[in-house]
Amino acid sequence: MTVSNDQALLSVRNLRIEFPTRRGTLVAVDDISFDIAPGEILGVVGESGAGKSLTGAAIIGLIEPPGRIAQGQIMLEGQRIDNLPYEDFRRIRGRRIGAIFQDPLTSLNPLYSVSRQLTETIQTHLPLNEREARQRALELLEEVGIPGAAERIDHYPHQFSGGMRQRVVIALALCAEPRLIIADEPTTALDVSIQAQIISLLKRLCHEHGTAVMLVTHDMGVIAEAADRVAVMYSGRIAEIGPVQEVVRAAKHPYTHGLMGSIPHIGHHVDQLTQIEGSMPRLQEIPPGCPFNPRCEQVTARCRVERPDLQAVEKSAVACHLFDARAVEAQVGE
């Protein structure tokens, strides 16, 4: 599914997020651009510290100071949202952009019953009275597959299991029928069997409501199953972005390649997993040129000085010098 800019629901352009510290400015997200089309699920993968959650936080306007958006634009349905005042953003958050976080226990208030949390959110965003809001809350709980929703609605979060709590959180995110949901590791805290339930629920709901999702996770399996397109992040930059089949089956960037090889597969036995030596650099130690160059097996002199830009390769876009026209190779090869 290729998306041209004019029909994008969310469009992020040259986003740069910085953390000023006493020892200099750390750049956590460095000049990334991507689009999400209506109804599309964009997966964002990467190791911890790659900047994937921070990108999600920037979109819902939840970057904690001293972190700040230093450059770039975030457009939601053609409206610029990254520079909105706090109060205006509050009306977008929840109404037009919903959020689902990793740990369902911390995203629910333990002192309020589920019905109160749902009706409060519904009434904040929609002009409904108490009774209508409760009715809507009940419908939502049924929709996310909570058995006996009519009874369960007055229960407190601790009375639900992990998988059920995550369903409540999804219901909460869907309250105002947002156009976009930022799902940050929604299944990481759950068992595989429950994870499968939550993923298929999320997919079904997006399909039915036409909601777009930015699915942030480190689990390639979840991405392969749920996402339409995937962006692979490394050291605050996008290394590769493209349709999920392309990236999973025919990874182009050496990092994506290594990442895919390091995942054990059931069925074909290997004695050793592919190993990417070393680890992702800390923010204050990102090398010049391509951030992956110290770990890359196909590194050239050029990678150490010049930063590669994302460029179209077949259906994907890859930020790697290996792919700038083979002509360059000829030049360097003498």
Place this chain on the structure above:
Amino acid sequence: MNNVADNSSAPLLSVDGLVRHFDVSAPFLNRLFERLDRAYVKAVDGISFDIGRGETFSLVGESGCGKSTVARLIVGLYQPTAGSIQYEGVEIGPPEAAQDRKRIQPHMQMIFQDPYASLNPRWRVANIIAEPINVRGLLSNREEIRGRVGDLLSQVGLSPADGERYPHEFSGGQRQRISIARALAGEPEFLVCDEPTSALDVSVQAQILNLMKELQNRLGLTYLFISHDLAVVYHVSTKVGVMYLGKLVEWADTKTLFEKPRHPYTRMLLDAIPDLEMTGRARIPVAGEVPSPINPPSGCAFHPRCPHAEDRCRMEMPKAQVYDGVHVACHAVADGRIS
């Protein structure tokens, strides 16, 4: 894996009918006034398996199925309620066997899940790794200990100079390497690894799994590997046991279990794994959730979620039976209703 013992007539570790219940009753006065009964969590409820020398035996299951409790029972962090644990034929389970336990214990070490919580933040790495050496009195000369610590650090892919640093200076993967070095310092032959890679990123996980395999080949270690990740389990183990609510429902060698799962729960778990190859395939989610171990379902604990359940499954607890070397506890398999 060259040293998988062919002459493994006697297993290295053998667990038989192991039971551990935890008392979770309300306080005495509440029980008296509210007429409550005593309540127990049957975390481990009668499980048996053997581990041969040089093997990697994995326990898989969803959270709360009791797999970590088994690990803790084996290394002696918990006392079993009933059942036996034999190490090289020596009984070390019950409290009476404390003497033998003390003698055997040093042969076992444990690697924990969270490399942030399992290292003392105030100790230098060299002291952390030297602790088992000192406790066991393996070496007494300070120079020798320093040499050995440096040695261990290089074995796990760190540099001897890293011994002077503190745990917070290391990344998650490096800390897990330190945990492994510490476990190896006691010169164990049996390592219990409780989710050693689940807190790590996949690329780091690959490094740690490769390291663990390499050490096993080099030092002839035997592993009990606890994990919820079936792909990791497939990669590392020679035998796999699948746990559900404190019981082992199926136990077989890795290849057989993954190629021909028999127990309906094993089949469901395998179905639930996201498949990287066939992008877009709809996996069949397991219906329902794990019931509470305080009040497990009657009969076969899996029956409320099982598509093959019938009356007998609701009443009678299935016993493990052996089919072509595969241990399965299921009425449907025993009756030939599913193959």
